[in-house]
Amino acid sequence: MPARSARGSAVVDFVLVLAVLVPVFLGILQLALVLLVRNTLAAAASEGARYAATLDRGPEDGVAKTRAQIAGALAARYAEDVDAHPVLVDGSPGVEVTVHVVVPALGLGGPAVELDVSGHAIEEQQ
Numbered sequence: 001m002p003a004r005s006a007r008g009s010a011v012v013d014f015v016l017v018l019a020v021l022v023p024v025f026l027g028i029l030q031l032a033l034v035l036l037v038r039n040t041l042a043a044a045a046s047e048g049a050r051y052a053a054t055l056d057r058g059p060e061d062g063v064a065k066t067r068a069q070i071a072g073a074l075a076a077r078y079a080e081d082v083d084a085h086p087v088l089v090d091g092s093p094g095v096e097v098t099v100h101v102v103v104p105a106l107g108l109g110g111p112a113v114e115l116d117v118s119g120h121a122i123e124e125q126q
Contacts, residue, residue, distance in 0.1 A: 026106065034103050034113050037074060041099045044069035045082075045119030048097040052084055053121035059084035062097050066119075070099070087120065094122040 044066050052062025062084040070079035081100040086093060098118040105111050 030106055033106065034115070037078065037101065037103050038115055038117060040073045041070065041078065041101065041115065041117040042119065044073065045097045045099050045117050046121070047119070048082070048084065049095050049119040049121035052095040052097065053123045055124040055126065059086065059095055059097075062095055066097050066099065086123075089120050089122050092122045094120055096120050 047069055048062040048066030051057055051065040052059050063082050066082050066084075067076075067079040070076075070082075078101045079099075082097065083100075084095060084097045087096040088094065089096075096118055097120075098116065100114070100116050102112045102114050105113075
């Protein structure tokens with residue numbers, strides 16, 4: 001019997017490896033996107049809470065500041081569900097700013113990841 005030809009085996013190997021690597025790469029990219037959005041929202045919520053906790057400001061000022069931070073760093077659609085309210089922070093009066101967003105798969109659509117991020121600050125006293 002003659003020896004079998006190996007023609008075309010490189011293409012099959014390439015397809016098999018690609019079928020494994022593409023989902024892994026897309027998963028890492030999705031994780032990076034979610035972490036970027038979460039960290040940016042946490043920073044914006046904390047900044048908004050600190051702004052709302054200053055002596056001459058209120059929770060609505062913190063919401064506006066948080067929305068401006070998010071819109072400047074990411075996109076305005078991530079700044080739609082922002083809430084601020086007074087809370088106790090370690091027994092002291094403070095402000096909590098909460099942001100709720102839905103991060104679509106790879107920013108395009110598909111299965112989404114829901115995030116709830118909050119920032120706290122103790123109110124300034126006279």
